[in-house]
Amino acid sequence: MAHDSIQLPCGGDGACMRCKVTPPTEETLTCSICAAPWHVGCLASKPETLASTLQWHCPDCSGDPLLPPSVATDGSSSELFVAIKAIEADESLTEKEKARKRQELVSGRVEEDGGNGKGESSVLDVLDESLNCSFCMQLPDRPVTTPCGHNFCLKCFQKWIGQGKRTCAKCRSTVPPKMASQPRINSTLVSVIRMAKLSKSNAAAGPLKVFHFIHNQDRPDKAFTTERAQKAGKANAASGKIFVTVPPDHFGPITAENDPDRNQGVLVGECWEDRLECRQWGAHLPHVAGIAGQSNYGAQSVALSGGYEDDEDHGEWFLYTGSGGRDLSGNKRTNKEQSFDQKFEKMNEALRVSCKKGYPVRVVRSHKEKRSSYAPEKGVRYDGVYRIEKCWRKVGIQGFKVCRYLFVRCDNEPAPWTSDEHGDQPRPLPAISELKKATDIFERKESPSWDFDEEGSRWKWKKAPPPSKKPANAADLKEGKRTRKAIRHSRKLSTRERLLKVGNKKQ
DNA sequence: GGGCCCGCAGGG
């Protein structure tokens, strides 16, 4: 082997910059400090034991090519490295699984097993954070606890000791000889993990699935502006914390179970200052768009703010126009002029799905709905649940085709603009003749898909209950996207910085 | 009150 005075790592293409050959994985060493890959064959000095490869420092980082591998200075990166090596060494995993686990490690995100664990247990999350075995990154199997308070699987720990190590793999404290020779399983921890796992599986099977927005806890209680938002005020604000625990694709009312803060749910008639605040209570999540939905799944909510002239609002029922058909190029973000036909696609299709399936749609009204007497005086108000009785396309008053929807109120709470004359009784629907007159093509076909139960006080699904599961892939995609976005966002401005910024603004 | 402009959020 030629020993040039300059040692070089592998380049971006994976090829060794010295011999130009792309070494196989087993001939590649990754520096535990800078994570750069190096071709073992071209190294002047190689680590001698498996253990020392785990904490190997490259010539660039060690500053001395002959320096023997020593205690890592950067605990986190070396832990990551150890964990990745552990994954790679695990023969029970396929290459695909290994790749996924590595990805999870690097991204700091652990996917829920089987895809059915979306009702994640916060208890277990906390455990995941603090109790994981530093070697395999899983909840420890037969956990042993060092005097310094770190937990490992018995097997992982024994393997480590077998390599001649006498320090804690997490904090580098010395492991007492007695513990090294005879590690004891921490039985308290065993039962804690068992209980947590049990509660997790119960939560996954139970009817109450609580969903937490990723990184939601990092958000302040009020809307905030980021560094990039240049003007003061809320025009460019990012929204604050979401207070309710319903998933973004939750249909129907938001009940007390999903309102941990107040334990009352979002009440019909509840008002907020603006769309950003409305979003925080989950009634309508998009802070500009009028329709919340997914074209292959349904629409969860709409916002009325009087954007279309031929919309009609009669309180108990109203006509709604779909989105699109307007030229929004340049900065005309809210151009009112139609310039082409709307089609049943994207959000319009989402509304159509909700119509066909009979899903309930939450409705919020904004004070901007100037032509309507049902609009709130100011801010945004939650007006309960409607169903879309019919949807169709017609030529709008601007000469282009628009998607139209007939919304009919079907909430068992009284509307905010009425006295509760019906008490606990189901609220009667608007007279069909009245609707027919207004829509001129309205015809009622079948009975609605959902209704109230015998007592008239609870939801009951007659035909098409709202999907209990999230749409395949779509939800996962969404979570993944959020995560990636959150990561990107946190790079731009850390949570701490953001909070500080909000704090400064208040002063 | 209308136009302009900004950036966030999320679907696709």
Added chain:
DNA sequence: CCCTGCGGGCCC
């Protein structure tokens, strides 16, 4: 990544 979106503040 790109595009869209019934916000919201500010300036005229």
